[in-house]
Amino acid sequence: MIDRRMQHVPRLGRTPSRFRLVGTPIITVMLGSMATMAPIIAQSPVLPPFGLLALLAWRLLRPEMWRAWIALPLGLFDDMASGQPIGSAVFLWTIVLIAIDFVEQRLIWRDYWHDWLIAGLAIIFCTLGGMAFAGMTGGGMVRLMLVLPQICWSILLFPFVARQCAWIDRWRVMA
Structure with missing residues (x-):
């Protein structure tokens, strides 16, 4: 016979696993980068860079x-998953994270609107930079008017991705 006191294990004082704490954000960014593999047929780039959005949301x-x-x-994985020239996301994402570190040192406090502005500028920089990298490596130049809907859609979608990352983060730290 099983003692009933042994069946219940208290959750207070327990910590989540190391893989859950460290691996969950990395896996979500990698899954976001793999979203470009979805079988969507379009005449122009319309799918937001979910890997970048997840990276910005977590950061x-x-x-x-x-x-x-x-x-x-993470940028190398995104380059391989999305088909961009190798090194473009590595360079652009590193510049963005360094810029976010610099901005955080200068700001005394930051709120929701600051995060959205920082993410919007990072999305614009990475999308236009990715377009420039693709053009330099012979991928053909895409007109700016074709990329503007992707940029706008990505900026408008960032609060949703940030909310999802916050929800995943709550699960991540829960024992």
Whole structure:
């Protein structure tokens, strides 16, 4: 016979696993980067860069969690998953994370609107930079008018992605 006192294990004082704490944000960014593999047929780029959105959401939500070097492996994975020239997301994402570190040192406090503005500028920089990298490597030049809907859609979608990352973060730290 099983003692009933042994069946209930209290959750107070327990900590989540190391893989859950460290691996969950990395896996969500990698899954966001793999969203470009979805079988969507379009005449122009319309799918937001979900990997970049997840990276920005995690970085702005938990600034102490990642250093700027995390952009190297995640950017390399994004380049391989999205078909961009190797090194474009590595370079652009690293510049963005360094810029976010610089801005955070200068701001005394930051709220929701600041995060959205920082993410919007980062999305514009990375999208236009990715377009420039693709043009330099012979991928053909895309007109700016074709990329504007993707930029606007990505900026408008950032609060939703940030909310989803906050929800995942709540699960991540829960014992």
